[in-house]
Structure formats: structure tokens, C-alpha cells
Amino acid sequence: MITTLEVEADSPQSAREMAISQANAMGYTRIEAVFTTPLGDRRYKVQMTVTR
Template sequence: MITSYEVVADSTESAREMAISQARAQGYTRIEAVFTTSLGDRRYTVQMTVSR
């Protein structure tokens, strides 16, 4: 399944890590193909393929 998270972070790497943590907290155990897009003003959208 493809899912997206919008996070506020200081860097692309921090945004990626935050989104992966959120996905794991929701019970996803397999996370692949992570794409991070800057929305400006420290906001990022992180899209990833996940499964349980």
C-alpha cells in the first residue's frame, strides 16, 4: 500500500525518519520506496510503500 505523511522537520533526513517512525507506530513492518518532497517552511511530504 502507498501512504503519505506530512511532517515538520529541520531536514529531509529528519522528515524521512519521522515519517518512518509514524508508519511503524501504526503497525507497518515493511517500509520501502521512501520519497520526500519539500513543501517549504520546514514542511515535508513523505510518501512510502508499506505493508504489515
């Protein structure tokens, strides 16, 4: 399944780590691919392929 989260972070790497932590907290146990897109003003869209 593909899920997308928007996060606020200082860098793309931080955004990626934050989104992965949020996905784990949501119960996703496997995260296979992560794509980070800057939205401006420290906001990032992080798209992940996940499974429970």
C-alpha cells in the same frame, strides 16, 4: 500499499526518519521506498510503500 504523511522537520533526512517512525507506530512492518518532497517552511511530504 502507498501511504503519505506530512511532517515538520529541520531537514529531508529528519523528515524521512520521522515519517518512518510514524509508519512503524501505525503498525506498518515493512517500508520499501521513501520519497521526500519539501513543501516549504520546514514541512515535508513523505510518500512510502508499506505493508503490515
